[in-house]
Amino acid sequence: MAKTASLTRQHFIDAALQVVAEVGVDKLSMRRVATELGVSPMAMYKHFPNKEELLAATLDAVIANADVFPDDSLAWPAWVEQVARGMFQALCSETSWVPLLSSMRLGAQAAAVTGAFIERLSREGFSQRQAINAYIAVLQVVIGGVCLHSSISAEQQHQADSKLTPMTLTGLKEVERHLAAPILGAMGELDQLGIGLPMILAALEEQLRGNRAV
Amino acid sequence: MAKTASLTRQHFIDAALQVVAEVGVDKLSMRRVATELGVSPMAMYKHFPNKEELLAATLDAVIANADVFPDDSLAWPAWVEQVARGMFQALCSETSWVPLLSSMRLGAQAAAVTGAFIERLSREGFSQRQAINAYIAVLQVVIGGVCLHSSISAEQQHQADSKLTPMTLTGLKEVERHLAAPILGAMGELDQLGIGLPMILAALEEQLRGNRAV
DNA sequence: ACCTGAACACCGTTCAAGT
DNA sequence: ACCTGAACACCGTTCAAGT
Numbered sequence: 489m490a491k492t493a494s495l496t497r498q499h500f501i502d503a504a505l506q507v508v509a510e511v512g513v514d515k516l517s518m519r520r521v522a523t524e525l526g527v528s529p530m531a532m533y534k535h536f537p538n539k540e541e542l543l544a545a546t547l548d549a550v551i552a553n554a555d556v557f558p559d560d561s562l563a564w565p566a567w568v569e570q571v572a573r574g575m576f577q578a579l580c581s582e583t584s585w586v587p588l589l590s591s592m593r594l595g596a597q598a599a600a601v602t603g604a605f606i607e608r609l610s611r612e613g614f615s616q617r618q619a620i621n622a623y624i625a626v627l628q629v630v631i632g633g634v635c636l637h638s639s640i641s642a643e644q645q646h647q648a649d650s651k652l653t654p655m656t657l658t659g660l661k662e663v664e665r666h667l668a669a670p671i672l673g674a675m676g677e678l679d680q681l682g683i684g685l686p687m688i689l690a691a692l693e694e695q696l697r698g699n700r701a702v
Numbered sequence: 703m704a705k706t707a708s709l710t711r712q713h714f715i716d717a718a719l720q721v722v723a724e725v726g727v728d729k730l731s732m733r734r735v736a737t738e739l740g741v742s743p744m745a746m747y748k749h750f751p752n753k754e755e756l757l758a759a760t761l762d763a764v765i766a767n768a769d770v771f772p773d774d775s776l777a778w779p780a781w782v783e784q785v786a787r788g789m790f791q792a793l794c795s796e797t798s799w800v801p802l803l804s805s806m807r808l809g810a811q812a813a814a815v816t817g818a819f820i821e822r823l824s825r826e827g828f829s830q831r832q833a834i835n836a837y838i839a840v841l842q843v844v845i846g847g848v849c850l851h852s853s854i855s856a857e858q859q860h861q862a863d864s865k866l867t868p869m870t871l872t873g874l875k876e877v878e879r880h881l882a883a884p885i886l887g888a889m890g891e892l893d894q895l896g897i898g899l900p901m902i903l904a905a906l907e908e909q910l911r912g913n914r915a916v
Numbered sequence: 917a918c919c920t921g922a923a924c925a926c927c928g929t930t931c932a933a934g935t
Numbered sequence: 936a937c938c939t940g941a942a943c944a945c946c947g948t949t950c951a952a953g954t
Binding site: 586589590591593594624625627629630631632633634635636638639642643646680683684686687688690691694 | 800802805807835841848849853857
């Protein structure tokens with residue numbers, strides 16, 4: 489009954505998403521994805537030249553599913569903040585992707601987000617150059633925030649496992665330990681974006697005032 | 703003549719640094735490090751419970767060697783900028799570490815840098831809370847900047863290899879392509895820190911003015 | 917055309933055995 | 936005590952072969 493059409497690219501991407509959900513990106517293997525589809529690992533090489541390309545396509549699907557854009561009727565500072573928080577959430581909820589953000593080429597979906605962001609800021613009175621810079625600054629804080637969040641989680645996980653002094657604090661002089669210890673706590677707190685993002689928004693508002701004064 | 707003392711922890715860390723310099727973190731293997739020392743791969747397990755611990759210790763050695771602190775006589779805004787640029791340089795010159803920043807637990811050397819940063823800002827009139835937040839904001843921008851820099855390098859490398867339209871721009875509508883294309887160019891530019899860092903410094907100066915007004 | 921099986925050259929890690 | 940060899944259970948990828 490079922491017309492067993494040959495496997496499409498999308499089949500492999502969906503299977504990869506499934507495997508990531510089950511075991512995380514780091515433990516994903518070509519063999520595992522193939523098994524998920526009940527197929528030989530070699531079948532994948534008709535659609536993707538190598539593992540990296542499969543992962544890049546899969547990451548793009550994750551970004552497409554994230555849907556970071558809030559209601560367009562929000563004032564631009566609130567809108568920018570929501571976009572940033574949406575990106576942060578999307579990346580943090582799939583933490584196993586984080587280590588790949590720096591080495592993975594971003595795909596069409598990522599570029600679409602970029603375009604929409606710049607288009608909105610341009611409409612609000614920013615120059616294109618300013619809008620691009622704003623996007624870069626927001627992206628840096630989001631990615632930096634996700635990396636830090638993920639680092640801290642790893643450290644806390646390790647502490648919970650080993651019940652030892654955090655590695656970060658071992659081998660430090662008393663005075664350094666006294667200064668460094670609160671950081672661990674502060675970083676583990678909820679709102680990674682609450683620190684850098686308001687600074688960027690303030691700078692952007694200042695920029696816009698400058699534009700209007702001309 | 704040579705007293706063949708048994709291999710120390712440091713021997714393995716040094717060998718790991720050597721291997722990273724030769725082939726990058728991603729291609730480092732326990733077997734490769736052991737071969738570097740002319741020893742069985744199993745010898746390492748007397749000093750490190752697993753590969754992750756060896757890498758964490760090696761990353762800490764990289765941080766120790768980075769020496770990010772500029773002359774203490776610099777005014778604090780210039781000092782903060784130099785520290786940020788030092789970190790950025792150190793991480794960018796060893797790009798193969800970047801993907802691990804988010805998953806690797808940071809060690810004692812990283813904490814020492816943290817402590818020194820906070821101590822300096824506290825001396826300048828920031829509260830401890832403000833100094834910690836300042837450090838987190840700077841770190842986010844540095845790490846985000848390094849990740850973006852590294853992503854762009856990967857994309858440009860791929861373009862050079864394949865001579866194709868950047869993957870980031872394929873599959874986009876005309877209008878989106880028109881908006882997204884300049885980003886790739888802007889991101890590839892030299893100064894990743896030139897965008898977000900001044901925004902943070904401006905916010906910090908504002909904060910300090912607020913402190914003094916009390 | 918699309919998929920497979922066997923093989924190659926690797927991994928991290930365990931464990932019993934050597935010295 | 937410190938190191939080794941052989942083995943286990945995996946990898947990504949190639950390539951000739953099947954249908």
